[in-house]
Amino acid sequence: MASGGRRFGWRWVVVALGLAVLVALPVAVAALPADDTDVSAADLRARALASDDVAFSGYAISTGGLTLPLGDALTPVADLLSDQTTMRAWYRGAEDWRVDVVTATGETGTHRDTDGTWTWDYADQRATRGDEPPLALPTAPDLLPSALGRRLLSEATDAEVTRTAPARVAGRDAVGLRYTPADGAASVSAVDVWLDADTGLPLQVVVRSADTTIPALDTRFLDLDTTEPTAATTSFTPPTDASLGQDQDLTDLDLGRRLADVDLPDGLAGLIRREAEGVPGAIGVYGTGITVLAVTPLPGQAARSLRSQLQATPGAVVDDLGVRISAGPLGLMLIGSRETGAFLLAGTVTLDALATAAQQLSDTTGVR
Numbered sequence: 001m002a003s004g005g006r007r008f009g010w011r012w013v014v015v016a017l018g019l020a021v022l023v024a025l026p027v028a029v030a031a032l033p034a035d036d037t038d039v040s041a042a043d044l045r046a047r048a049l050a051s052d053d054v055a056f057s058g059y060a061i062s063t064g065g066l067t068l069p070l071g072d073a074l075t076p077v078a079d080l081l082s083d084q085t086t087m088r089a090w091y092r093g094a095e096d097w098r099v100d101v102v103t104a105t106g107e108t109g110t111h112r113d114t115d116g117t118w119t120w121d122y123a124d125q126r127a128t129r130g131d132e133p134p135l136a137l138p139t140a141p142d143l144l145p146s147a148l149g150r151r152l153l154s155e156a157t158d159a160e161v162t163r164t165a166p167a168r169v170a171g172r173d174a175v176g177l178r179y180t181p182a183d184g185a186a187s188v189s190a191v192d193v194w195l196d197a198d199t200g201l202p203l204q205v206v207v208r209s210a211d212t213t214i215p216a217l218d219t220r221f222l223d224l225d226t227t228e229p230t231a232a233t234t235s236f237t238p239p240t241d242a243s244l245g246q247d248q249d250l251t252d253l254d255l256g257r258r259l260a261d262v263d264l265p266d267g268l269a270g271l272i273r274r275e276a277e278g279v280p281g282a283i284g285v286y287g288t289g290i291t292v293l294a295v296t297p298l299p300g301q302a303a304r305s306l307r308s309q310l311q312a313t314p315g316a317v318v319d320d321l322g323v324r325i326s327a328g329p330l331g332l333m334l335i336g337s338r339e340t341g342a343f344l345l346a347g348t349v350t351l352d353a354l355a356t357a358a359q360q361l362s363d364t365t366g367v368r
């Protein structure tokens with residue numbers, strides 16, 4: 001980058017002004033009438049799931065409405081779910097895409113190829129390589145409306161989806177689909193997805209919980225072009241002078257090692273344990289669709305820090321089972337002690353479901 005601070009400063013002024021215009025754009029186009037289409041909810045869901053071959057480029061913005069008391073290791077996850085993320089995306093296929101995240105301090109680009117991902121930090125000149133671990137931490141590309149919409153609808157049943165009103169998203173007619181989880185443990189009241197009327201591509205996703213009018217997550221395209229980007233746009237080769245690293249996944253956080261000999265039950269709070277190849281036996285994932293509960297062992301220092309954070313959270317419930325909180329549709333609970341070991345229970349389930357799961361886990365494993 002040449003010419004020092006003056007050029008750098010003007011570059012970010014232009015970016016800031018561009019983002020301001022893009023953020024204002026949906027307000028204007030939303031006022032235009034949207035055409036609807038006479039397609040069943042089940043057929044719309046099928047179209048959304050089949051849209052992974054639709055090429056596009058565009059701007060998207062994701063706004064999280066959650067405040068999560070997570071430790072330092074998971075700070076990026078908390079930021080994704082509680083802050084605003086602006087993304088520029090180029091998509092050629094499921095294994096050929098690029099998503100750049102723009103912030104006030106710099107840009108980070110994620111490039112997908114057949115072997116995994118490269119994440120390039122422009123400011124630090126650092127490239128990290130990632131594969132597809134069984135327990136990957138969520139990143140900004142996971143919040144892109146197209147990816148998130150398909151993921152959330154992938155396990156919904158036809159009985160759980162209904163039609164809702166159309167909208168204008170990114171200047172396009174978008175047909176509405178609502179996914180209402182049927183499971184009694186669900187803390188998500190509804191997921192609204194608006195699909196491009198021509199391609200079925202999810203253009204906007206809004207996740208809601210019953211206890212607040214503020215969406216837990218609202219991600220949408222602000223601008224979209226369905227022309228296929230060039231291969232040169234999505235490809236990436238680290239510069240010769242770049243520092244290299246490896247992406248982190250949950251097994252790298254030492255979460256599954258201390259209690260690796262603990263056998264978790266096949267079901268908790270009415271949710272069936274999911275099979276996940278490569279996941280340590282002490283880590284369990286339960287449920288289907290958007291109603292999911294994860295059970296993870298924590299080392300002593302992490303458990304002590306998280307317990308203090310949870311106990312200090314307004315509305316925290318502290319009893320003989322442990323300490324639990326809800327942040328919108330996301331529930332967190334810590335059970336156990338230094339003597340018996342500690343587990344974090346986290347997921348899109350109610351506080352009552354967390355308590356039930358904690359009691360069952362305690363009865364099964366002896367963790368208290």
